[in-house]
């Protein structure tokens with residue numbers, strides 16, 4: 001009953017934060033800076049599967065000169081992220097309620113400067129590697145809107161997904177940098193912002209794996 005009511009409330013609560021999202025984000029393809037009120041030379045950063053928004057809100061706050069767009073497919077989850085951004089009054093953070101399977105419809109050539117994929121579903125138990133957001137077919141889609149020198153920063157708790165992703169990046173024309181299998185005890189930790197899932201896994205004593213793949 002409680003959950004039913006919460007679900008019915010989603011449209012009303014989304015409406016209260018309407019400045020954070022677009023009725024038809026597909027129309028912004030090639031025009032994200034303009035649509036969000038930013039100058040043509042502002043870097044665009046894109047996060048896929050942002051969850052409840054801990055990472056994207058802190059990233060947008062720490063990088064005020066960047067236009068940060070966060071995508072999430074689950075309505076109640078993206079709502080939590082949107083409300084967080086609304087509460088923090090972050091001027092540079094916007095959301096897409098949508099599925100990364102269709103990402104090529106949302107962004108145009110050279111539109112994105114840096115991407116973030118954090119703790120995406122590993123699809124190991126179901127043995128469906130083609131569904132992983134770092135599978136080569138996804139990387140091909142991303143290459144349609146990032147440019148040489150653009151980065152994809154990737155973090156996971158899952159060894160199998162990490163090894164798979166390193167291979168996919170390398171075989172898709174990316175150079176691997178900042179690679180670590182123990183992020184929280186590495187030189188990269190001082191600038192690291194922890195996601196919700198990252199904190200949960202760290203609390204369980206699981207080492208966090210991370211890499212930044214640069215398109216050659």
Ligand SMILES: C[S@@+](CC[C@H](N)C(=O)[O-])C[C@H]1O[C@@H](n2cnc3c(N)ncnc32)[C@H](O)[C@@H]1O
Nearest residue numbers: 049050051072073074099100118119195196197
């Ligand atoms: C395991 S959670 C991680 C959330 C967050 N990145 C974190 O690290 O705390 C994965 C998230 O990605 C979202 N997701 C999975 N596949 C997606 C897709 N194809 N498009 C958009 N979001 C997706 C899920 O709904 C979920 O919220």
